[in-house]
Amino acid sequence: MKKNTSAKMIKKAIDSYPGGICFSALDGRVILVNEKMNKLMLELTGHTILNAKAAWEKLTNFANNGKAEKLTQSWLPKEPDNESTRQQLFFRFSDSSVWRFELRFLDSNTVQIEAAEITRLYRLSEELYENTIRLQELQKRQKALLDSIVEVNLNKEILAAKMHIHDELGHCLLATTKAITEDSLAENADVLRDNWNSIIRDFSNIPTVWTVPDSSLQSELMQVAELIGCKVIFLGEQPTQRKALQLLYAAVREALTNAVRHADATELTVKIKQDKQRYHIEISDNGGVSVSSITEGNGLSALRQRLEQEGATLKVLCDNGVSLIVDIPFDFDEVQKGGRK
Amino acid sequence: MIQVLVVEDSRITRDAIESQIAKSERYVLYASIENAANAEIACLRGSVDLILMDVCTADEESGLKAAAKIKQYNPKIKIIIMTSMPEHSFIQKAKTCGCNGFWYKEYGSTALMEVCDRVMNGEFVYPEDAPVIRIGYSNSAEFTSREFDIIRELAQGRKYEEIAADLDITPNTVKYHIKNILQKTGYQNTLQLVAEVVEKRLILPKY
Secondary structure, eight states: OHHHHHHHHHHHHHHTSSSEEEEEETTOBEEEEOHHHHHHHHHHHSSOOSBHHHHHHHHHTOOOOSSEEEEOOTTOOOOSOOOTTEEEEEEEETTSOEEEEEEEEOSSSEEEEEEEEOHHHHHHHHHHHHHHHHHHHHHHHHHHHHHHHHHHHHHHHHHHHHHHHHHHHHHHHHHHHHHHHTTOHHHHHHHHHHHHHHHHHHHSOOTTSOOOOOOOHHHHHHHHHHHTTOEEEEESOOOSSHHHHHHHHHHHHHHHHHHHHHHOOSEEEEEEEEOSSEEEEEEEEOOSOOOSOOOOOHHHHHHHHHHHHTTOEEEEEEESEEEEEEEEESOHHHHHHHHOO | OEEEEEEOOOHHHHHHHHHHHHHOSSEEEEEEESOGGGHHHHTTTSOOSEEEEESBOGGGOBHHHHHHHHHHHOTTSEEEEEESOOOTTHHHHHHHHTOSEEEESSSSSOOHHHHHHHHHTTOOBOOSSOOOOEETTEEGGGSOHHHHHHHHHHHTTOOHHHHHHHHTSOHHHHHHHHHHHHHHHOOSSHHHHHHHHHHTTSOOTTO
């Protein structure tokens, strides 16, 4: 009698539980199920739970039936515990409520299926997902902005310079027109001539001084080297990738600076070889200083740091003169994914 | 004659500066280059007296970093930093490098050649402050130096904990500063703030 009363009380208790719940044996034989679970299953599968294992299989292979829809979005609010003892399925019912069904192995003999209403949580997760996407877009735009800011500024500078020349030209034209219409050309001839000469000078090149004709990485460095009396000789094929070229020229600059400053060199030789994975570069000079070892100063340390950040390496060889050995990988992206600091 | 090295990657600006030097009777152009990383090499044989150095040069090389290296080995070479960027830290960085002058291309009323003359006469010629830029409801002059530190860190994509570690303060202090900055500017979040600050070039982390 006491046992019966207790069983009734348990049934009454779980029927008052707002979610659905079902306990079964491993083979699916139902031990205890509440009314809510039966009601939900009726709507989903067309009948109450007869065998929990078969019912879960039906839920797993559920095809939308007009009364409910199975949800599969990646951002669904799953429980953080992803052990293999748990499985979760999500359904939206015709009244727009969203339910999470969770199967758990409680012990070696008992399985629990629990259904919980998560309509609000679902809506918040959806909102969070949309906000995350929006945030990612903003971050992308911010990065693009950072990357292009210098270019934007250069264009602005060019525009400002064009406007300046335009202003000066306009001013001269106006002054000349005024002098002609007011018949005072003779009186103002000297001033006008000076103004026009100044504008023509602004437009023309200055042939008496040396200027760098283009912006390529190599040409400016070669010309600056020539300017200070040190010839740079490249042997072998140079990298085609701009990033690799930038690293190569950073190393050449450092070697050139040290060769001229410390060894009074007049020639710098850059030998470039390549295998399947990387460029192997050796930079040496004809300077008159012989050293057995060197202490790395700021320049070499900074170069080493920059190269290593990009997955390249630097070795300094002291054998009569000083040589720099640089290895630059072909594929920066792979190196950076694997081990960029 | 004073030998001038021009480091400027905008061709038209460079031409304009070269033209002014050509007109002058005191200065002569030694060389004109686009990439600040080549400036140190150009100074190695000791023929340069004055460098007119842009900050953001070709291949994203920083004129300020180049100036610091040149001053280390050639303290007698005078350097004038030129920029059109209102970045608030450039003036202080130029002073720390030991540069002799600073000239805004688009702000202020002092002509470049006047700055050159004063620098060559031994003066240190600097503008009083960076140009004031409007940021939301506030302006750049209303930010404290600590707030600028925080904005700079945010612009580099750092998280609150990383900012706290970098600046040697607690994450709560970082949050407190960010709250103040957002209150001043009226922005709802730090992304809006950073986008505005970078777009107006008040912060340029690379240089």
